[in-house]
Amino acid sequence: xxYNLKQEMNKEERFHSGHRLxxxxxxxxxxxxxxxxxxxxxxxxICNATGCLEVSSFQYPYTxxxxxxxxxxxENASATASGVEAAYKVMKRKGKLGEETNFKILAxxxxxxxxxxxxxxxxxxxERGHDFTYxxxxxxxxxxxxxxxxxxxxxxxxxxxTPAGVESVGKxxxxxxxxxxxxxxxxxxxxxxxxxxxMKDFHEKAHRAIYTAGPTFVNVLTPCPRGxxxxxxxxxxxxxxxxxxxxxxxxxxxxxxxxxxxxPKKKLPVEEFMSKQGRFAHCFKPGNEWTIEAAQAYVDKKWxxxxxxxx
Amino acid sequence: MSIRERLSGxxxxxxxxRQINPDVFAMFPITPSTEIPQYFAQxxxxxxxDTEFICVESEHSSLSACLGAEAxxxxxxxxxxxxxxxxxxxxxYVAGSSRLPVVLAVxxxxxxxxxxxxxxxxxxxxxxxxxFIQLYGENNQEVYDNYLMAHRIAEHPLVRLPLMVCxxxxxxxxxxxxxxxxxxxxxxAFVGEYHPENYLLKKENPLAVGPYGVSGYYMEARVxxxxxxxxxxxxxLDVAADFEKTFGRKYGFFEEYRxxxxxxxxxxxGSSAGTAKAAxxxxxxxGVKAGLVKIRVxxxxxxxxxxxxxxxxxxxxxxxxxEGFSACGGPLFAETAGACINLDxxxxxxxxxxxxxxxxxxxxxxxxxxxxxxxxxxxxxxxxVYTHMGQREA
Amino acid sequence: MSRKAAEINEQIPWQEMTVGxxxxxxxxxxxxxTGEWRSKTPxxxxxxxxxxxxxxxxxxxxxxxxxxxxxxxxDYDHCKGCGICIKACPFNAIEWKEDEA
Numbered sequence: 001x002x003y004n005l006k007q008e009m010n011k012e013e014r015f016h017s018g019h020r021l022x023x024x025x026x027x028x029x030x031x032x033x034x035x036x037x038x039x040x041x042x043x044x045x046i047c048n049a050t051g052c053l054e055v056s057s058f059q060y061p062y063t064x065x066x067x068x069x070x071x072x073x074x075e076n077a078s079a080t081a082s083g084v085e086a087a088y089k090v091m092k093r094k095g096k097l098g099e100e101t102n103f104k105i106l107a108x109x110x111x112x113x114x115x116x117x118x119x120x121x122x123x124x125x126x127e128r129g130h131d132f133t134y135x136x137x138x139x140x141x142x143x144x145x146x147x148x149x150x151x152x153x154x155x156x157x158x159x160x161x162t163p164a165g166v167e168s169v170g171k172x173x174x175x176x177x178x179x180x181x182x183x184x185x186x187x188x189x190x191x192x193x194x195x196x197x198x199m200k201d202f203h204e205k206a207h208r209a210i211y212t213a214g215p216t217f218v219n220v221l222t223p224c225p226r227g228x229x230x231x232x233x234x235x236x237x238x239x240x241x242x243x244x245x246x247x248x249x250x251x252x253x254x255x256x257x258x259x260x261x262x263x264p265k266k267k268l269p270v271e272e273f274m275s276k277q278g279r280f281a282h283c284f285k286p287g288n289e290w291t292i293e294a295a296q297a298y299v300d301k302k303w304x305x306x307x308x309x310x311x
Numbered sequence: 312m313s314i315r316e317r318l319s320g321x322x323x324x325x326x327x328x329r330q331i332n333p334d335v336f337a338m339f340p341i342t343p344s345t346e347i348p349q350y351f352a353q354x355x356x357x358x359x360x361d362t363e364f365i366c367v368e369s370e371h372s373s374l375s376a377c378l379g380a381e382a383x384x385x386x387x388x389x390x391x392x393x394x395x396x397x398x399x400x401x402x403x404y405v406a407g408s409s410r411l412p413v414v415l416a417v418x419x420x421x422x423x424x425x426x427x428x429x430x431x432x433x434x435x436x437x438x439x440x441x442x443f444i445q446l447y448g449e450n451n452q453e454v455y456d457n458y459l460m461a462h463r464i465a466e467h468p469l470v471r472l473p474l475m476v477c478x479x480x481x482x483x484x485x486x487x488x489x490x491x492x493x494x495x496x497x498x499x500a501f502v503g504e505y506h507p508e509n510y511l512l513k514k515e516n517p518l519a520v521g522p523y524g525v526s527g528y529y530m531e532a533r534v535x536x537x538x539x540x541x542x543x544x545x546x547x548l549d550v551a552a553d554f555e556k557t558f559g560r561k562y563g564f565f566e567e568y569r570x571x572x573x574x575x576x577x578x579x580x581g582s583s584a585g586t587a588k589a590a591x592x593x594x595x596x597x598g599v600k601a602g603l604v605k606i607r608v609x610x611x612x613x614x615x616x617x618x619x620x621x622x623x624x625x626x627x628x629x630x631x632x633x634e635g636f637s638a639c640g641g642p643l644f645a646e647t648a649g650a651c652i653n654l655d656x657x658x659x660x661x662x663x664x665x666x667x668x669x670x671x672x673x674x675x676x677x678x679x680x681x682x683x684x685x686x687x688x689x690x691x692x693x694x695x696v697y698t699h700m701g702q703r704e705a
Numbered sequence: 706m707s708r709k710a711a712e713i714n715e716q717i718p719w720q721e722m723t724v725g726x727x728x729x730x731x732x733x734x735x736x737x738x739t740g741e742w743r744s745k746t747p748x749x750x751x752x753x754x755x756x757x758x759x760x761x762x763x764x765x766x767x768x769x770x771x772x773x774x775x776x777x778x779x780d781y782d783h784c785k786g787c788g789i790c791i792k793a794c795p796f797n798a799i800e801w802k803e804d805e806a
Contacts, residue, residue, distance in 0.1 A: 005757075005758055005759070005761075005762070006758055006771070006774035007774075008762070009758050009761045009762060009771035009774075009776075010771055010772065010773070010774060013732075013767050015767065016731075016732035016734050016735050016767060017734065017735055017739065017766045017767045017768055017780060017782075017783035018732075018733075018734035018735045018736060018737040018738070018739055018766075018783055019734045019737075019739075019766070020734075020737070020739065021765060021766075022785075023742065023743075023765075023785035023786060023787035024765060024785075024787030024788070024789055025765050025787075026765070027765070028764075028765025028766055028767075029762065029763055029764075029765050029789075032762065032764075032765075032767055033762060036762075043514065043517075045383065045511045045512065047379065054523065055523040057734070058519055058521070058522040058523065058728075059522060059523045059524075059525065060522035060523065060524045060525070060528050060713075060726045060728070061522070061710040061713040061723070061726075061728055061733060062710060062728075062733045062734040062736060062737050063519040063522070063710075063728050063731070063732065063733050063734060064732065064734035065517070065519060065731065065732070066517065066731040066732050067517050067731070068511040068512070068513075068517040068518050068519065069511075069517070069518075069519040069520065070378075070379060070382050070511060070519075070520040070521055071520070071521035071522070072375055072378050072379070072402060072405045072409070072520075072521055073375065073401055073402060073405055075371065076371060076372060076375035076402065078372075079367060079371070079372035079373075079375035079376050079379070080375045080376065080378060080379035081379060082337070082365060082367065082372070082375075082376045082379065083335060083337060083365075083375065083376030083377055083378060083379025083380035083381075083383070083387065084379040084380065084382070084383045084511060084512075085379075086335045086337070086363040086365050086376065086379075086380055086385075087334060087335055087363070087379065087380040087381075087383030087384060087385040087387070087511075087512065088383065088512060089363055090334045090335060090361070090362065090363040090385065091334065091383070091384060091385065091512060093361065093363075094334070094361065096384070097512055097514075098514065101514045103512055120368060120369060120372075121368070121369070121371070121372050121375065123368070124367055124368030124369070124372055127368075128365060128366070128367070195763065198759060198762070199762045199763075225787075231788075232787040232788060232789065233787060233788030233789055233791055233792050234792065235763070235787075235789050235792075236763065236789065236792055236793055237792065408725065408726075409725045409726075409727075410724050410725030410727075411725070471724060471725070509727065509729050516729050516730060516731075517729070517730070517731050518727060518728070518729060519727060519728040519729075520725070520727055521726075522726050522728070524726055527715035528715065528722065528726065530719075531717075531718070531719035531722050532719070532722060532725075532726050534719045535719050535720070535722060535724070538719075
């Protein structure tokens with residue numbers, strides 16, 4: 001069925017107000033959209049890694065979730081989801097659950113809980129083939145503890161453990177390409193998206209992921225006003241810049257086949273993305289021009305590789 | 312009618328699991344507990360259980376998967392040893408605080424280092440404060456019986472705590488003994504079905520598990536959890552009473568062996584108790600009033616009950632099969648000494664750390680301990696309170 | 706014992722808390738009025754609004770209710786005043802409250 005924003009927004013809310021995420025936090029937008037992608041007649045169990053989202057969306061006794069929710073620890077959202085999914089299978093098999101209700105098993109974590117400390121349990125769950133969807137809200141650093149660098153932090157971003165300074169231009173390493181690593185697990189559906197337009201791209205990917213049998217993965221670039229150091233209201237222009245510069249290309253991989261879902265009419269220079277955020281401010285100082293050239297070269301190389309895969 | 316069978320401790324546990332037919336088993340291999348999931352995998356392969364058996368990529372994940380499954384409304388089990396239990400550490404605490412009654416079989420094994428695969432309690436003792444109930448068995452029969460009682464204790468509404476069934480690595484886990492196995496239908500009837508009131512997959516209402524708890528709630532949550540562990544004492548006794556009525560074998564917090572008039576006694580755990588009982592028998596033949604207390608339930612620790620038994624003794628040796636590096640004694644000693652502290656009449660207490668990493672414990676060694684206790688009883692001189700036994704000395 | 710979140714607060718004794726700090730009902734976060742955090746306030750100019758509802762999905766706090774395909778007044782009990790909606794609107798139909806801008 002064609003995407004219709006009004007219809008989507010008419011749906012009952014499944015990630016409620018009153019959560020304690022910062023004003024303008026992208027993760028709140030992600031969770032609302034993720035839950036809209038679960039059909040209204042289906043229920044969900046959300047398995048959440050420790051992080052901003054967890055401490056903000058379930059602070060006793062206040063849960064923001066309409067559906068069942070479990071948090072156990074930082075590195076094990078996928079393992080916890082594996083257990084929930086195994087339970088769902090066996091309870092259905094043993095006739096302990098009614099036939100009429102479908103549950104969708106979702107896991108969600110930030111980049112710390114997904115790219116780094118949760119990577120092993122994610123890989124294990126993908127390999128075992130559990131029927132669940134993992135959403136990563138990738139905000140490019142350990143935000144809950146105050147913007148420490150993660151393997152998702154882009155090169156040259158100033159983080160509190162890779163600060164810019166006289167001898168430093170921010171993080172030395174480039175971002176780990178987790179989406180490609182998940183593709184290597186032969187997951188039936190893998191996608192990258194972000195928050196832009198009318199949320200059609202996000203919704204269609206999330207819905208397809210949730211309703212594809214097996215372990216599926218959606219990686220969402222999710223701006224963090226505090227960590228990226230920009231005025232909260234600018235979220236949409238930063239996301240748009242991320243896709244128009246190809247810093248965060250939008251694509252999906254269906255049974256191993258790559259499809260680009262957004263191609264900028266005119267590929268913009270990376271400055272368009274970097275200049276909007278304080279975390280890259282040092283790159284624009286005299287003498288540091290090379291960082292922007294290096295960032296551009298890296299983005300160009302990754303983009304060409306992706307285009308090759310999408311042919 | 313019970314069936315006489317020759318089984319190792321691991322197979323006895325796997326057999327109990329087969330009879331209970333848990334909903335989810337999340338496994339990760341580690342010596343010497345690995346046989347438990349191996350046996351179980353064969354039951355799955357042969358259609359003897361309809362458990363969802365998942366082979367995860369670490370012990371951290373095996374327990375995490377169990378928590379997910381248990382919260383979802385299932386009976387979830389796993390097994391581990393040594394470093395595997397240590398790797399679970401973080402999640403053990405989550406099981407306790409989230410009040411998820413997972414049952415975990417532990418084939419107790421030394422912790423590194425040096426790396427060693429043999430028995431002592433350094434793994435389970437390191438987790439004594441994790442919020443798990445801990446039951447220890449002396450032999451294969453006790454381990455099997457403890458497992459049959461485990462789910463009922465853990466899942467009781469006044470308890471709702473995770474539980475470890477501990478056996479001695481290799482000594483119990485791998486040694487084959489003749490034991491009484493109960494009939495499948497009688498076990499099923501005894502253990503019963505699991506029907507939690509709320510669970511993640513309940514369609515009438517959602518369940519949210521594992522919140523962030525600010526200071527205004529944390530203390531209260533911990534007190535409630537502590538109360539559940541206190542409640543577990545009566546539940547353990549009630550389940551044991553029903554077990555005795557059903558299957559005829561009697562269990563309590565601990566076993567008192569020839570303690571009725573004992574003047575010198577040992578407090579000991581697990582298979583070493585069998586060896587120490589032989590020493591007690593020998594001493595009794597010689598007219599020495601020796602006895603021993605074998606701890607079955609270490610968490611909740613039956614301090615008051617133990618103190619009542621020890622109050623008549625003159626000298627007691629607490630036998631610690633793990634080294635706590637406190638420089639003043641092992642964990643069993645700390646608990647026992649703490650239990651006795653308010654007695655009007657209390658025995659002299661010493662701690663002996665022994666048997667680490669599979670070091671042999673013999674009847675002769677037990678006799679040496681009793682010899683020392685007799686000396687203390689006669690002179691009132693304790694000497695060194697905390698010593699090691701069985702190591703080579705310069 | 707099942708207990709409603711509205712009955713749980715930092716004055717009740719430990720005996721009255723839920724087992725394992727579980728919660729058995731949906732969306733109890735709504736009891737927290739995060740509107741108190743707001744330093745700037747977005748205002749909806751209904752006369753300029755074309756009801757495209759593009760603002761609604763981008764509110765991190767679900768404070769732009771939509772019914773019958775139309776957006777309604779802001780939920781100021783929970784709006785934190787991030788301003789994303791102001792920039793999301795193609796028709797300048799949301800702006801900062803004047804004296805706070």
